Amino acid sequence: MLNAETASGHQSAAVLEKRAFSDAFKISGATMPGIFAWGMVSGMAMVKSGLTLWQALGMSFFVFAGSAQLAALPLIAANAPEWVVFVTALVVNLRFVIFAAAIGPHFAHLPWHRRLWYGYFNADITMGFFPRRFPSETLHQPAGKVGYFTGICYPNWCAWQSGALIGILLASQIPESWGIGFAGTLALLAVMIPMTVNLAALGGVLVAGVVAILAAHVPYRLGLLVAVLAGMAVAMLIDRLMDKHLPGKN
Template identity: 65%
Template sequence: MNKETDAGDSRPDPAVNEASAAAALAARRIEKEAFQEGWRASASTIPAVAAWGVVSGMAMVKSGMTLWQSLAMTLTVYAGSAQFAVLPLLAAHTPLIVIFLTAMIVNLRFVIFSAAVAPHFAHLPWYRRVWYGYFNGDISMGFFPRRFPAHTVHQPAGKIGFFEAICYPGWFAWQIGAIVGILLASQIPESWNIGFAGTLALIAITIPMIINRAALAGVVVSGAVAVAAISLPYRLGLLLAVVIGMAAAMVADKFIDKEKE
């Protein structure tokens, strides 16, 4: 066989290269547009996240943690409810295993969140799934499933850009707020009640998300359960409210679909 022919056969096809480049460019454009969409959708959450960050930073310092311990905790844990749950235990010198178990129980709702979002990223390498898992939380659960319902699980276009837009700004807002709270803990009087301001901001964010009767049912039921179960240990009432609220929304959605039929 002619060597020149062999060499010619091994050369890349210019048409294939152009098609691949065009596809890559189109994919980047889709992700960029999805990022912008995600930012527009979730930008209103930034003040609330920052306010809660300030509260968490103040709480860490006031519980007796040092500056560097507080900074390490906010950067690695990144879970406000778990942080608030374990701070009294840290101050009381509770055994480490109890602290870890408490944080795990409080954060069990993230297992539910991950189960809802994970199938959309199953095509990614494990280390990228772990990376995105670190950022997954309440805000992403509020926006991502609404934009990408379960039936879009095999359509990856735009999901990474949208997810990053609703997670990364919130992470930066939380960390900036926490650092401000850590550095100014002794300067911000408790009478300012920043924690209540954060709660009001979160309510203002939640209300626009109630887009139909099923969502309203979920919010009402979960709110009632959270109040009724507030005395449960390790903040298990929060997990119970999430599970029952989601179940109520699903049941309501099925009844609404039957009414439409």
């Protein structure tokens, strides 16, 4: 009798995870064409920056971080010092530390190797959708979280890598007049807007955007690095001021 109840419980949990996966796939599906286009931009940029086929494929599969790749590629092409390339990519991807701090505790009950596996797939789009379904109040309620997380991340990875692969293989055949880069920008906007949930986030986005424009001509594309740091600093400052003067409010 106990075994039957246990089996029934496992089946119910599996059904719940599949349903969560389906829900996540539906809600994030609208961003997939843009992610695909952004992957194509990344693939084309890697080849046009001088990387070989295997180097480009390796960077796409192992790095799997479009903004860091696109920030690092001009530096690599310009023969910038390795430390500049490393620091630029590191700072651009510092947001994933924040993402992991927000989402990671929801998976604390899983073994380390599964958390490491899921960490590889974590992306901007995950932070845009996952906390809306599972806010911090659900921290100790694991049901449906793996299904929902993978329902966002796995299709995102497939869309990105398939786009990158096409961009790598057809880089010389795709004319810039197609406006693929603009489609990628729209994809990033679709991810960024849901994440701008309070005044601190809005302030960071606005400051980073303004600084990026003003510093567009800084050598080695380091203006992007400055913009990211400025946006993060302003967001943290606003957040601290809000905590000080408006306790419990965002």
